[in-house]
Amino acid sequence: MTPVPMTLVTIIAEHVLREPLTADLRRLGARGYSIGEVEGEGTRGLHTQDWQGKNLRIETVVPADVAAAILAHLAARYFDDYAMIAYTSTVAVLRSGKFA
Amino acid sequence: MTPVPMTLVTIIAEHVLREPLTADLRRLGARGYSIGEVEGEGTRGLHTQDWQGKNLRIETVVPADVAAAILAHLAARYFDDYAMIAYTSTVAVLRSGKFA
Amino acid sequence: MTPVPMTLVTIIAEHVLREPLTADLRRLGARGYSIGEVEGEGTRGLHTQDWQGKNLRIETVVPADVAAAILAHLAARYFDDYAMIAYTSTVAVLRSGKFA
Incomplete structure (x- = not known):
């Protein structure tokens, strides 16, 4: 099994955006995500x-x-009204069939 | 002190795998790890x-x-049976003597 | 809005260093940071x-x-006395005006 290059997107945002952001991610094509508290x-x-x-x-x-x-x-939907930072990097990924 | 290029491995996995995964990491050569909740x-x-x-x-x-x-x-041990994603990236690292 | 290349610095350190480290980050030019528990x-x-x-x-x-x-x-201030690891990578960043 060979790791595949993909893009890791990290978003730091206010709690109030949890539901809209995760709905956005699914709608835009993300098959999974993880949420931590900071x-x-x-x-x-x-x-x-x-x-x-x-x-x-x-x-x-x-x-x-x-x-x-x-x-x-x-940027279009949230940046005018909310404190938010988003950054991306390229990672090499392995996913189990159970994951996605 | 010059940062050294190393590989950051991130694993998202089910809680039940905590003990076996950390034992695997030590056995395979990791000198330390951090675990967060997501x-x-x-x-x-x-x-x-x-x-x-x-x-x-x-x-x-x-x-x-x-x-x-x-x-x-x-991939060999867990991917058939568990939801898991693992990804790697290259980072520039400084470690204190107290750490590793 | 175009993502800007910047450096992501990740620091894993003992709790006792929370206040001095965040003061250091501000003084050295960081405009924001996030802290999680691991x-x-x-x-x-x-x-x-x-x-x-x-x-x-x-x-x-x-x-x-x-x-x-x-x-x-x-490295100069903490590595002799504390368990600490710090690593950097290049990321492409978008920040809202509300953030920084």
Whole structure:
């Protein structure tokens, strides 16, 4: 079994977005995802600390075109109104038949 | 101190596999690992949601040959019977003498 | 909106370092970070298990020069006295205006 190159998408976002984000991921083609809890703190501009609190850390491993669609959707739908960061990297993946 | 290129292996698996997986990692050459809790949801084939629940997210940073041995072992030992995804990426690593 | 290449820094460290590490990150130029809980186990040298317990998993996405400064600081300040691992990788990042 040979690992397959795919794109790991990681999203750090507010809890209130859990349901809409996971629905978005499924609709855009993700076959699975994992959600962890993190505490975050961030700053913007002049202030040392503009927000802090519990956030979601969502990971999904998807084909590159699905990753691009996810990021484009996040930016268009959420970035004006929510604190969110999303980043991608290429990973080599093995999945069991039970997983996906 | 210069960062060293190594392979980060991430494994998302069912809780029941915690003890066997960590024993496997040690036996195959990992000198340390971290385990976090995630919630997961996955689909396979025709069904929109085939499993969901709490999973382990295990990370270990190892030489490339150890990573290859880990992935080969996971596929041979677990993939027929368990929902599991494993992925690797290359990272630049610094470790304290206290760590490993 | 185009993803920007940045450096993801991941630090696994003892809980006691939470406050000093996050202060370090801010001072060295990180605009935000996320902290998760992991359980860890590590070995060094001859012993099969030298430490285990709860650790912090801190992530921050920063420019490459900030990442280099963070790793150099960690090595100089903490590596002699604490169990710690830090690793970096390049990621493609989108951030909302609300985030940073």
